[in-house]
Amino acid sequence: MDLEALFSQPVPGDYFAPGAYVQGDLELGTLSNRRGNRLLAIPEYLVRAIYGGLEQEIGKAAPLVLQNCGRHWGQHFFARLSEELAEYYGKPLAELTMQELVYCLTRCWQVHGWGQLQFDWSWHTAGMICLQNQYSPWVKPNSGDGSPAAHVEVGLLEVLFQHITGRQVQCVQISCISLGHPSNQFLIGLPERLEPVADWVKSGLAAAAILERLRQ
């Protein structure tokens, strides 16, 4: 048994461990991650200001534009995530176990201040993954006009899971903190499976009722 290799190599742990992942350089006035990639602390008011500005300038097209922003972000996010994790763990992202990948994603959300991400795999029989994000910074609590509004998150998660699953999955938001719900909740699955879900959301059906229908 080659124990020497075990002792001579680093044993990687939690890439996104708080305290180790975010580093600051006071002299330069910059924040970066442990690989040296720059990070920004964006104030909540800037997010609101961007939404407000978009709403004013392009009105009803704002949700679509925000979702597209999320998709573009998702492309870059996945590229960077897979590069960083592959370098740190010494193996491609595809070789991480599901537990490791889910843990990394959850921690990534936590450490960047994007909220508390939770995965619910019990919908796999319906061909879907259910994701919840508590404390999402992308929507203002109790500010909604009747429909879910985490458009950036929808775009981001959609592209992220397209890369992870290698399928053209879609993401539909079924509950939103802007509507007074406790978390943003998303269903991710193939478009044909999600088609009725999108219609149910449009008709104002509550998340619990949507999930109940999917169980039947």
Add this chain to the structure above:
Amino acid sequence: MNRTALNLLNTAEERYLEAEEQQQLWQYFQGMNTRIKVYEELRSQEAQIFRPVARQIQNTADETTILTALRAWVGALRGAALAMVLDDPELFQQRVGEWYQARPAHPLHPKIAQLLKAQLKTVLGAQGWPLFAPFWEQMQRCLCTAHT
């Protein structure tokens, strides 16, 4: 650095420490001397600690399975050793503990835990082991608790 020491240092930014606070800080840094010696034992004796453990489980599974299980203990022990130097259980939990807790418990872990504990007690001796013991308990809980 543990929370008490960090709070003391933060307090010292605003005013001089009271005699009792100063004493607490002094004890923390004095204790670090001994803790670094225990760390050095763990660092320099890593192979001697793990080899007998590996020998005793070599027939219980295939080599890859054994190496995977041992690798987790090597990683956790390194993390626990650093947390011991800083006397900071939270550091272990945040940097290492949660990572291992999120993974499924390995069937070899209970046996490795039993053998490794005996080895650590022998290597660290009656002086070193009590300093490391709380961190051992913490790492053992993380690795041996069944995960869902």
